[in-house]
Amino acid sequence: MKSFTYERVDSAAAATAAFARMPGARFIAGGTNLLDLMKLEIETPQHLIDVSRLALDKIEATAEGGLRIGAMVRNTDLASDARVRRDYGLLTRALVAGASGQLRNKATTAGNLLQRTRCPYFYDTNQPCNKRKPGSGCAAIGGFNRLHAVVGASDACIATHPSDMAVAMRALDAAIETVDAAGKARAIPIAEFYRAPGKTPHLETVLAPGELITAVTLPKPVGGTHIYHKVRDRASYAFALIAVGVIVQRDGTGRVALGGVGYKPWRVEAAEAALPRGAKGVADGLLAGAKTTHENAYKLPLVERTLAGVLAQAKG
Amino acid sequence: MQTSEEFELSRRGVLAGGAASVATVTLVPIGTAAAAAPAAKSPPTAKVAFEVNGKKRELELDTRTSLLDALREHLHLTGTKKGCDHGQCGACTVIVDGRRINSCLTLAVMHEGDKITTIEGLGTPDKMHAMQDAFVTHDGYQCGYCTPGQICSAVAVLDEIKAGIPSHVTADLGAAPAVTKVELRERMSGNICRCGAYSNIIDAITDVAGVKA
Ligand SMILES: Cc1cc2nc3c(=O)[nH]c(=O)nc-3n(C[C@H](O)[C@H](O)[C@H](O)COP(=O)(O)OP(=O)(O)OC[C@H]3O[C@@H](n4cnc5c(N)ncnc54)[C@H](O)[C@@H]3O)c2cc1C
Ligand code: SF4
Ligand code: FES
Ligand code: FES
Numbered sequence: 228m229k230s231f232t233y234e235r236v237d238s239a240a241a242a243t244a245a246f247a248r249m250p251g252a253r254f255i256a257g258g259t260n261l262l263d264l265m266k267l268e269i270e271t272p273q274h275l276i277d278v279s280r281l282a283l284d285k286i287e288a289t290a291e292g293g294l295r296i297g298a299m300v301r302n303t304d305l306a307s308d309a310r311v312r313r314d315y316g317l318l319t320r321a322l323v324a325g326a327s328g329q330l331r332n333k334a335t336t337a338g339n340l341l342q343r344t345r346c347p348y349f350y351d352t353n354q355p356c357n358k359r360k361p362g363s364g365c366a367a368i369g370g371f372n373r374l375h376a377v378v379g380a381s382d383a384c385i386a387t388h389p390s391d392m393a394v395a396m397r398a399l400d401a402a403i404e405t406v407d408a409a410g411k412a413r414a415i416p417i418a419e420f421y422r423a424p425g426k427t428p429h430l431e432t433v434l435a436p437g438e439l440i441t442a443v444t445l446p447k448p449v450g451g452t453h454i455y456h457k458v459r460d461r462a463s464y465a466f467a468l469i470a471v472g473v474i475v476q477r478d479g480t481g482r483v484a485l486g487g488v489g490y491k492p493w494r495v496e497a498a499e500a501a502l503p504r505g506a507k508g509v510a511d512g513l514l515a516g517a518k519t520t521h522e523n524a525y526k527l528p529l530v531e532r533t534l535a536g537v538l539a540q541a542k543g
Numbered sequence: 544m545q546t547s548e549e550f551e552l553s554r555r556g557v558l559a560g561g562a563a564s565v566a567t568v569t570l571v572p573i574g575t576a577a578a579a580a581p582a583a584k585s586p587p588t589a590k591v592a593f594e595v596n597g598k599k600r601e602l603e604l605d606t607r608t609s610l611l612d613a614l615r616e617h618l619h620l621t622g623t624k625k626g627c628d629h630g631q632c633g634a635c636t637v638i639v640d641g642r643r644i645n646s647c648l649t650l651a652v653m654h655e656g657d658k659i660t661t662i663e664g665l666g667t668p669d670k671m672h673a674m675q676d677a678f679v680t681h682d683g684y685q686c687g688y689c690t691p692g693q694i695c696s697a698v699a700v701l702d703e704i705k706a707g708i709p710s711h712v713t714a715d716l717g718a719a720p721a722v723t724k725v726e727l728r729e730r731m732s733g734n735i736c737r738c739g740a741y742s743n744i745i746d747a748i749t750d751v752a753g754v755k756a
Binding site: 228232255258263266277303313319320324328332462464 | 586587589605606607609628629630633636642643644645648649650652653655696699700703706707708709710711713716717728729730732733734
C-alpha cells in the first residue's frame with residue numbers, strides 16, 4: 228500500500244473543504260472496497276478523508292412520503308429498518324444477498340453505490356485494463372469473461388457493476404443527493420448516476436472530483452410484491468452472475484431491474500409494459516442489442532428464466 | 544509481516560547496500576541519490592486510542608496499519624488471524640462496539656474511542672466463553688486457523704438474530720428471524736473453513752443457542 232496522510236472530518240462542509248485543499252485525496256467510509264484496492268495499489272490516494280463519522284447515519288421520512296437514507300447508514304442498518312422491510316422489501320432483500328454479515332456491518336450506502344468492478348483483470352495489475360490504466364487495453368475482451376457485461380459495454384471495457392443494493396435502488400427510482408466543494412447541492416436520479424464506459428471506462432459516475440454523497444432518497448412506496456433473485460456460483464458470499472429484482476402489482480404490471488449484466492443496474496422502463504404477458508417480452512426488451520461472448524452468452528437465457536421463475540413466485 | 548522496527552532495519556540495510564554498490568562503480572549516474580531520497584522519508588503516522596478487551600490502548604501507527612495488524616503486530620494479540628487480508632475469509636473477525644467486522648479491511652486509526660473484543664477478550668483457557676466451550680465440545684475445527692474468527696462471528700450472529708436483523712434466508716421480513724440451522728449457515732457464510740469443519744461448527748452454535756439439532 229502506498230503511504231497517505233489521514234484526517235477525520237465531522238461535517239460534510241469540512242469533508243469537501245478538505246478535498247479542495249488536497250485534490251489527490253479520497254473519502255473513506257466503511258473502507259471495505261477502498262482499502263481492498265489500496266492494498267493492491269489499484270487505488271493510491273495520498274490523503275484519506277474519513278467521513279465515516281459524519282452525522283449522515285439516519286433514515287428519515289421525507290415530506291413526499293418517502294425515505295431519506297443518510298450516506299453513512301450501514302448496509303445492515305438499512306436492511307433492518309422496519310420501514311424499509313415493510314415498504315421497500317426489495318432493498319432489504321438485495322442488501323442481505325450481498326457480501327457477508329461482517330462486511331454489511333461496515334459497508335455504507337454511499338460506498339456501496341461507488342464500489343468498483345470485480346473484473347479479475349482490473350484486480351490484476353500485471354494485466355492491461357483501461358479502467359485501471361486508461362489506454363492500456365482490455366484483457367477481459369478475448370480473456371475470461373464469464374462474469375462480464377452483455378449490455379451497455381464498449382470496445383474499451385466490458386465490466387459489470389457488482390452492487391446488489393444499486394439494483395433495488397434503480398427499481399425503486401432512488402435519487403442520490405450530493406454536495407460539492409462550493410457547497411452546491413444536487414440530486415441525481417440513479418438512472419443518470421453511472422456513466423457508460425465508452426472510451427473512458429475509468430470515469431464511472433457523473434460525480435465531480437470531491438463531490439460528496441450525503442444521502443439517497445426513495446420516493447413514496449409503490450406497494451406490490453418485492454422479490455430479489457440473485458444467481459451465483461455458491462449459495463452465499465459471492466457476487467452475482469446475474470440478479471433479477473422485481474416489484475409486481477396484483478394486476479401483473481410492475482418494474483424490473485437487473486444486476487450483473489452491465490456497467491450499471493439495468494432497467495428499461497419501456498420493456499416493463501410487457502410484464503403482464505410474462506418474462507419473454509420483458510427479457511427481450513431489457514436485453515435488446517445484447518453483445519455476448521461464448522463465455523457469457525448464458526446470461527441471456529438465465530435472465531429470462533430467472534425472471535419467469537420470479538414472476539411465477541410473485542403470483543404465489 | 545514486518546514490525547515497524549524490522550522495517551527500519553531493512554530500509555537502512557537497503558540504503559547502506561546502495562551506497563556500497565555505488566562506491567564500486569566508476570560512473571555514478573547523476574540523480575540516483577536524489578531519486579532515492581524521497582523513499583527515505585518516513586511514512587505518515589497518526590495517533591489512535593481505543594479499548595481492546597476492556598484495556599485502554601494508545602498507539603502511534605503508520606496510517607496504513609489495518610486494525611488486524613495493530614492487534615497482532617503492535618498489541619501482540621495474535622489470536623485474531625490473517626487469512627486473505629481482503630475481506631474474503633473471515634479469519635480476522637473481531638467485535639467492534641458490539642458488531643462483528645473484518646479487521647483486515649479497516650484502518651486502525653479509524654477506530655478512535657472504539658471498544659474492540661478479540662478472541663482473547665471473549666474468554667480465557669480456564670474461563671472460556673460458552674461459544675469457545677461449545678467449539679471444543681463439538682470439535683468445531685481441525686487446524687484451528689479459522690476458529691477465532693468463527694467464534695467471534697458466532698457470538699455476534701446470535702446477537703444479530705436477537706436484535707431482529709434479517710438475513711438472505713429469512714422468509715418473512717415482517718417477522719423476527721428464528722434461530723435455525725438454515726439461518727445460522729447463511730449468517731456464518733462470511734467465515735470460510737479450509738478444513739471443512741462446518742457441520743461441527745453449526746452444532747456448536749446451535750448448542751449455545753439452545754436449538755435442538
Ligand atoms: C469479499 C467481499 C464480498 C463482497 N460481496 C458483495 C456482494 O455480493 N454484493 C455487493 O453488492 N457487494 C459486495 N461486496 C462489496 C461491498 O458491498 C462494498 O465493499 C461496500 O458496499 C463498500 O462500502 P464502504 O462504505 O466500505 O465503501 P468504501 O470502501 O469506504 O468506499 C468506496 C468508494 O466510495 C467512495 N465514497 C465513500 N463514501 C463516499 C461519500 N459519502 N461520497 C463520495 N464518495 C464516497 C470512496 O472514496 C471509495 O471510492 C463485497 C466485498 C467484499 C470484500
Ligand atoms: S472489462 Fe473493464 S475492468 Fe475488466 S479488464 Fe477490461 S477494461 Fe479493465
Ligand atoms: S483476513 Fe480478513 S477476511 Fe480474510
Ligand atoms: S479448522 Fe482449519 S480452516 Fe477451519
